[in-house]
Amino acid sequence: MKANEKNDNAHLTTPTRLTGAEIVWATLVGEGVTEVFGYPGGAILPVYDALRKFPIHHILVRHEQGAAHMADGYARASGKVGVAIATSGPGATNLVTGIANAMLDSIPIVCITGQVSSKVLGSDAFQEVDITGITLPITKHNFLITRTEDIAPAIRHAFQIAQSGRPGPVLIDITKDAQQASAIFDFDAAKPKAYEPHPMLSVLDRSLQDAAELIRASKRPVILAGHGILQSNAGEQVRTLAERMQIPIAMTLLGLGGFPASHPLNMGMMGMHGESWVNDSIQNADLLIACGMRFDDRVIGTPSTYSPNSKKIHIEIDPAEINKNIKADVALIGDLRQVLEQLLPLLPGRDGSAWLNTIDSSKGTAAVRDIKNLPDSGHLYAAHVMHDLWRITEGRAIIATDVGQHQMWEAQYYHHELPRTLITSGGSGTMGFALPAGIGAKVACPDREVWVIAGDGGFQMTASELATIVQEKLNINIAIINNGYLGMVRQWQEFFYERNYQSTPLVSPDFVKLADAHGIPGLAVRDRGNLEAAVQAARSHEGPFLLNFLVEQEDSVYPMIPAGKALHEMIRRPGHNPLLERPEDK
Amino acid sequence: MLHTFVAYVEDKPGVLTRVASLFRRLNINIISLTVGHSERPGVSRMTIVADAHDLAGDRIRASLHKLEDVVDVDDIGRAPNVTRELALIKVAATAHNRSHIFELAEVFRARIVDLAPDSLMIEITGVESKIEGLIQVLNETEDRVLEVCRSGKMTMRRGKHSRGVLRAMGAGEPEVPKPVNLPLDTGHDNFADNI
Numbered sequence: 001m002k003a004n005e006k007n008d009n010a011h012l013t014t015p016t017r018l019t020g021a022e023i024v025w026a027t028l029v030g031e032g033v034t035e036v037f038g039y040p041g042g043a044i045l046p047v048y049d050a051l052r053k054f055p056i057h058h059i060l061v062r063h064e065q066g067a068a069h070m071a072d073g074y075a076r077a078s079g080k081v082g083v084a085i086a087t088s089g090p091g092a093t094n095l096v097t098g099i100a101n102a103m104l105d106s107i108p109i110v111c112i113t114g115q116v117s118s119k120v121l122g123s124d125a126f127q128e129v130d131i132t133g134i135t136l137p138i139t140k141h142n143f144l145i146t147r148t149e150d151i152a153p154a155i156r157h158a159f160q161i162a163q164s165g166r167p168g169p170v171l172i173d174i175t176k177d178a179q180q181a182s183a184i185f186d187f188d189a190a191k192p193k194a195y196e197p198h199p200m201l202s203v204l205d206r207s208l209q210d211a212a213e214l215i216r217a218s219k220r221p222v223i224l225a226g227h228g229i230l231q232s233n234a235g236e237q238v239r240t241l242a243e244r245m246q247i248p249i250a251m252t253l254l255g256l257g258g259f260p261a262s263h264p265l266n267m268g269m270m271g272m273h274g275e276s277w278v279n280d281s282i283q284n285a286d287l288l289i290a291c292g293m294r295f296d297d298r299v300i301g302t303p304s305t306y307s308p309n310s311k312k313i314h315i316e317i318d319p320a321e322i323n324k325n326i327k328a329d330v331a332l333i334g335d336l337r338q339v340l341e342q343l344l345p346l347l348p349g350r351d352g353s354a355w356l357n358t359i360d361s362s363k364g365t366a367a368v369r370d371i372k373n374l375p376d377s378g379h380l381y382a383a384h385v386m387h388d389l390w391r392i393t394e395g396r397a398i399i400a401t402d403v404g405q406h407q408m409w410e411a412q413y414y415h416h417e418l419p420r421t422l423i424t425s426g427g428s429g430t431m432g433f434a435l436p437a438g439i440g441a442k443v444a445c446p447d448r449e450v451w452v453i454a455g456d457g458g459f460q461m462t463a464s465e466l467a468t469i470v471q472e473k474l475n476i477n478i479a480i481i482n483n484g485y486l487g488m489v490r491q492w493q494e495f496f497y498e499r500n501y502q503s504t505p506l507v508s509p510d511f512v513k514l515a516d517a518h519g520i521p522g523l524a525v526r527d528r529g530n531l532e533a534a535v536q537a538a539r540s541h542e543g544p545f546l547l548n549f550l551v552e553q554e555d556s557v558y559p560m561i562p563a564g565k566a567l568h569e570m571i572r573r574p575g576h577n578p579l580l581e582r583p584e585d586k
Numbered sequence: 587m588l589h590t591f592v593a594y595v596e597d598k599p600g601v602l603t604r605v606a607s608l609f610r611r612l613n614i615n616i617i618s619l620t621v622g623h624s625e626r627p628g629v630s631r632m633t634i635v636a637d638a639h640d641l642a643g644d645r646i647r648a649s650l651h652k653l654e655d656v657v658d659v660d661d662i663g664r665a666p667n668v669t670r671e672l673a674l675i676k677v678a679a680t681a682h683n684r685s686h687i688f689e690l691a692e693v694f695r696a697r698i699v700d701l702a703p704d705s706l707m708i709e710i711t712g713v714e715s716k717i718e719g720l721i722q723v724l725n726e727t728e729d730r731v732l733e734v735c736r737s738g739k740m741t742m743r744r745g746k747h748s749r750g751v752l753r754a755m756g757a758g759e760p761e762v763p764k765p766v767n768l769p770l771d772t773g774h775d776n777f778a779d780n781i
Binding site: 133136137140144199200320323324 | 600603604607611641644645647648649651652653654655658
């Protein structure tokens, strides 16, 4: 390969005849893509063959699910579109979980799959699977491309769809013959029609006035900040609204980081594992201002008991979310940042100290039981790990979490100061997400400190990506919260199934040895006393490092709202809290 | 209740699946769905009748709009409209008992479009109640209905009429598509109790 071949982007400015495979890469280059995550195979081979001519770095994954999660983590950390590539058949179906995960969390990714030749489509050819049919309900849109000249317009359209409105995944299935044939590539001519916003997006003047009136009249308002605060980059506007009107903010899981945790008006996470005073303030509120969130069932408990005495202002970009779970008194349908910019001029400042004091006083003993105020009994609890990680990294690292107890502890005890620093699977709850998503985040932000936090169960679902870390020489720190159980399921069995721990205890490999087999150094941590030194060892090591935290086995996440219960019916931290044990209790 | 939507969609392979799949995903039964060319080149027109919660209309309309291939959606609701359905009905009839079916067809403004030694075919166009009425009468007169083929509803909003005309038609006030900002009762309180 000639040196100048790789940087020759002349085809972007002059229409050139290229093969379909080359058009795939040329279009991606034109869209600003510099990294893709993928796995080759028969039906996508022409595309892989053409890669050497283009300035795109391909990260070879160990399983296509990892490719989709990496593209997802890449998109969450950078705000750009993540790209995953796979072959037909099993390669494509392995992407499915990752695509569904991106759909439920509205993450912009573009997946490109190879497909059997158009002449044999529908004939059950080798590795033929109807992937556009399979992914129809879990993509914003998908394309089956059988003609070379359609490739560039489809990819450009896919990038527009993935990022516009409420973002989401798009899949492009390209037949092998379309990759092999050639066509004139004209990047500019392939530009999609201008994006037309959803016709039901409407911020009526009257609705803005109504919203402002509700805010001015409210005595006990709460802002509910969701993922939209990040997607729309509306942190400043939400801050202005909160500070000017003295309104406390409760965050959804996916909103964390969108507003600094240390801000005095930030109460923290709401919902199933939110702190009691956060949920109580929502239940007692007279006005909820929902900013880019969708009243997910993990946030509201039950619709009929949710914040019964409050008016609701729902600011949301997807009209299909309005009145879906919770009735809106005023709906402002549009981009959160734009809506708030229209709303803020209608709101003069005011004094909200009475309500803030009420919330403050309701923290009561819940706050005292917080880990920060606990005696050190020497036992190692997951909460300790999260708390110390937060303290040591000053809340500024990018954390990719998996799903389950550790995910909730992370959300409770790692106080994110910066947007796009929590990479977690919210809507879908996909175990195995953390490791590949963390890889995607590190590829997107190579200069940032990235931690993968996973349970012993979820880690084993995608542990094969350890080899990807090594092959890519990525400096990622991995913390396994190892309690020997599928912890969250065990917790449900403890609370709701009479401690019948059916199929939740699990045997794991020695994770430090597993890391060692990959050439990754690691340490096991059993005592709180060794925690900080281990974390610092990982941080100071150039390259990946794995910490296996052997934590209390039957610890539970508190507080918790049981499914089907109201926000105020939460299970509080037990009076006899293992976290409160003193050394002499042993 | 029955909701009637008119959707303009791109005339491309798979679009029908995308629309139908949306209703499946929302667990809503489609009562009828007709599709054909519209006045716009490359754009088909669907009339979709679906049985859903009284206040589900806005969400269905919004969700239809989210489909990339959907160009425009109208929730007809109770707006003044003309709705028609076509039915072909094959009835067992011989030379001995044909004549009263001719009479019935006359009353219902239906036409006989095929006549065989042992059966005849009726074509009827109209509102659903008219078609149901004919089928019911045929059944009650013990004429054996052999086959029924119905097109499903086709709906078009009426043009601009004065209030007086609308009142005379019993159609009420003209209704324009509204933005979604009215409180709705979602009517469900049974969230998943899964982990």
